[in-house]
Every structure is written in structure tokens, then in C-alpha cells.
Amino acid sequence: MRAMRATWDIFCNVVDNYGDIGIAWRLARGLATEQGLAVRLWVDDLHAFHRIWPAIAVDADRQTCEGVAVCAWRMPFAAVRPAQVVIEAFGCALPESYLTAMSVQAPPPVWINLEYLSAEPWVAEHHGLPSPHPRLPLTKYFFFPGYTSGTGGLLAEADLVERRTAFICAGAAAFWRQLGLDAPPPEELRVSLFAYENPALPALLDAWAADTHPVTCLVPEGRVIPQLTTWLSVSGLRAGDEHRRGALRLRILPFLDQDTYDRLLWACGLNFVRGEDSCVRAQWAARPLVWQAYPQAGAAHWAKLDALLARYTAGLDAAATRAVVALWQRWNGQPDTPDMAQCWAAWRTQQNPIEHHARAWPERLAPAGRLTDTLVDFVENKLK
Numbered sequence: 001m002r003a004m005r006a007t008w009d010i011f012c013n014v015v016d017n018y019g020d021i022g023i024a025w026r027l028a029r030g031l032a033t034e035q036g037l038a039v040r041l042w043v044d045d046l047h048a049f050h051r052i053w054p055a056i057a058v059d060a061d062r063q064t065c066e067g068v069a070v071c072a073w074r075m076p077f078a079a080v081r082p083a084q085v086v087i088e089a090f091g092c093a094l095p096e097s098y099l100t101a102m103s104v105q106a107p108p109p110v111w112i113n114l115e116y117l118s119a120e121p122w123v124a125e126h127h128g129l130p131s132p133h134p135r136l137p138l139t140k141y142f143f144f145p146g147y148t149s150g151t152g153g154l155l156a157e158a159d160l161v162e163r164r165t166a167f168i169c170a171g172a173a174a175f176w177r178q179l180g181l182d183a184p185p186p187e188e189l190r191v192s193l194f195a196y197e198n199p200a201l202p203a204l205l206d207a208w209a210a211d212t213h214p215v216t217c218l219v220p221e222g223r224v225i226p227q228l229t230t231w232l233s234v235s236g237l238r239a240g241d242e243h244r245r246g247a248l249r250l251r252i253l254p255f256l257d258q259d260t261y262d263r264l265l266w267a268c269g270l271n272f273v274r275g276e277d278s279c280v281r282a283q284w285a286a287r288p289l290v291w292q293a294y295p296q297a298g299a300a301h302w303a304k305l306d307a308l309l310a311r312y313t314a315g316l317d318a319a320a321t322r323a324v325v326a327l328w329q330r331w332n333g334q335p336d337t338p339d340m341a342q343c344w345a346a347w348r349t350q351q352n353p354i355e356h357h358a359r360a361w362p363e364r365l366a367p368a369g370r371l372t373d374t375l376v377d378f379v380e381n382k383l384k
């Protein structure tokens with residue numbers, strides 16, 4: 001395969017949060033470690049990268065990590081020979097000098113814009129479309145991840161299901177010890193919470209505090225800490241802090257490295273996730289999830305939310321579907337949803353079928369394909 005012999009450059013501009021680098025990093029290490037490709041990853045914010053992958057040195061211009069050449073994307077941009085395959089993550093706009101160098105390279109690189117993931121039906125129609133550059137003799141292709149065949153599929157390691165199964169079979173006791181926690185007793189629901197600031201959060205915490213069974217909520221340090229501080233009426237919160245209110249035990253975790261965060265999703269009974277990457281990982285975790293879509297102007301994210309809900313609840317019975325839809329929509333601030341106490345009570349009542357559905361869900365994702373495979377195939381076709 002020619003794509004396997006080609007060199008690859010991936011460009012990542014960290015706009016905000018951790019999704020851009022989280023996805024670029026999973027992609028880069030997948031291509032390098034599984035497919036054996038020569039990958040350079042250009043990142044303009046090594047501090048954000050260091051948060052999700054602490055082995056990254058924040059001040060190194062160039063370093064090798066997990067088989068990937070990680071390069072600091074600084075301006076003015078270094079004069080380098082472009083790779084044969086160039087991936088621009090999320091339309092991040094390549095440096096002008098690099099673009100010019102691409103345009104005089106023969107043959108020109110295969111240039112791909114990796115788009116955001118959406119479950120909306122139009123994705124398959126747009127996947128792979130070309131866009132000629134207005135001035136230069138270059139064509140950019142839009143590559144859409146997605147939930148169906150005919151899209152770019154989803155990021156997943158080839159051995160993800162086996163690793164998760166082995167983790168579950170071995171029991172998560174050692175993992176909980178590593179986080180300074182005991183394994184949950186059978187009656188406890190253990191929840192992870194990764195979210196943007198959210199007006200629905202206080203009512204959710206109230207519902208957990210009023211639950212008839214213990215709920216332990218684990219929160220990696222991040223954007224919801226000020227809201228938790230207010231709800232608890234405490235002066236501050238940091239990793240290791242723990243507070244109890246009624247049935248709820250709230251524990252702050254340090255921000256975890258990406259692999260440890262994946263294991264947290266595998267180990268918890270319910271995961272609140274946000275944005276793009278953690279949402280996909282929570283689906284692969286085969287556990288119930290509640291997704292907070294990245295808020296967009298004009299509430300465009302509600303369409304994304306409803307599109308994923310429609311896919312995710314297919315095959316789930318009517319009462320469980322209603323419970324999942326109501327909780328996700330309330331969490332995302334959609335109007336005309338029941339209040340949070342009702343949403344939570346309905347979810348609890350339907351917990352068994354929802355768990356059953358979540359366990360089977362990864363099999364339903366498989367036909368979409370793995371993004372690294374579909375990408376290599378796509379490039380292979382363009383290099384022919």
C-alpha cells in the first residue's frame with residue numbers, strides 16, 4: 001500500500017478545551033503505532049497537550065512520543081518539506097509558507113480536512129468531497145467521521161474492545177486504588193462527570209443527593225468546579241477533596257491522562273461526557289452515558305444532540321428511550337423537557353434496559369469502520 005510508505009503531517013490548532021488535541025493525538029498515535037506510518041504532529045499549544053498526555057514536554061520544539069514526531073507549531077513557521085499526506089484538523093488553516101511549499105511539490109500532497117463528528121444524516125453525502133484551492137494547484141478533501149458506513153467512521157484502537165473486556169474481567173479494584181478510592185459496593189452508582197458550565201447541574205446534584213441509593217460522582221478538575229463550589233457552599237475545591245450531601249458523595253479527581261480517563265469511563269456505571277472525543281469513548285465504554293454537546297450559536301448543537309439520540313436509542317424500548325431522551329435534552333437545556341428530578345427518577349427506573357443497551361452498543365458502531373483504517377484507504381485511493 002502506497003499510503004503506508006507515505007509520510008504524514010497532522011496539524012492541530014488548539015482552539016479551546018481538549019477535543020482538538022485529544023482527537024489529533026488519538027489519530028496520530030493510531031496511525032503511527034498501529035499502521036506503522038511516519039507521522040509528524042504539529043501542535044500550537046503544548047500545554048493543552050501536556051494536560052491530556054503528561055509525557056509531552058511543553059518547551060520542546062521536537063520530541064518523539066509513542067512513535068509520533070511531535071513538533072511545536074510556531075510562527076514564523078519552520079521551512080520544512082511537506083509530507084505526502086497532510087491532515088488539517090478541523091479547518092485549522094495551514095501556515096501560508098507550508099501551503100506554498102505543498103503547491104510546488106510533485107506530486108502535490110493528499111490534503112485532507114478532518115471534520116467534526118456528527119450523527120446527522122447529511123454527513124455521508126459530504127464525506128470525501130473535494131474543494132479546489134482558489135489560487136494554488138491543490139485540492140482539499142473533506143473527511144467526515146461518522147456513525148454509518150460511507151463516512152470516515154470513528155476513532156478506535158484495533159484492540160479497544162479486548163483491552164476493555166480484559167480490564168472489566170480483571171475487576172477494577174486496582175484501578176480504583178490507583179485513584180485513591182475503594183471499589184463501589186453493589187448498591188452504589190458510580191458516575192463520572194465531565195461537563196461545561198451547565199445551568200442544569202445544581203438540580204442534578206439535588207436529585208443525586210435525594211436518591212434512595214448511594215451515588216458517588218467523580219469529577220476530574222475542570223470547568224464545573226466553580227458551580228460545584230457554589231452548590232456545596234465551600235470556599236474552594238481541588239483534587240482529592242470529597243464532600244457528602246445526602247446520598248451523594250462528590251469527589252474531585254486530578255485531570256487524568258487520556259488512557260486513564262478511558263479506564264475511568266470503563267469503570268463507572270454512568271458517564272457524563274461532553275464535546276466529541278469523550279462522547280465517542282463513552283460509547284465504546286459500553287456504559288450508559290449522558291452527552292453535553294459543545295454549545296453553538298443559535299442552539300445548532302441541539303440538532304446534533306437529537307441526531308445522536310435518534311441513532312443511539314434505536315432498538316431501545318419506548319419507556320427507556322423516553323428516559324434517555326429526556327435526561328439528555330434537559331442536560332442540554334432544551335425547552336419543554338420534564339424537570340431534572342423527574343428526568344433522573346425516570347432514568348433510574350429504566351436503568352436496567354439502558355445498561356443492557358449500552359453493553360450491546362459498541363457492536364452497532366462497528367459497521368461505520370475505524371477512522372484510521374478509512375483514512376488510510378481514502379489516501380490510498382487518492383495516491384493511485
Ligand code: TRH
Binds near residue numbers: 018
Ligand atoms: O474538551 P472538549 O469539550 O473538546 C471540545 C469538543 O471536541 C468540541 O467538539 C470542539 O469543538 C471543542 O473542543 C473545540 O471535549 P472532548 O472532545 O471530549 O475532549 C476532551 C479530551 O480530553 C478527550 O480526548 C478526553 C480528554 N480527557 C483527559 O485526557 N483527561 C481527563 O481527565 C478528561 C476529563 C478528559
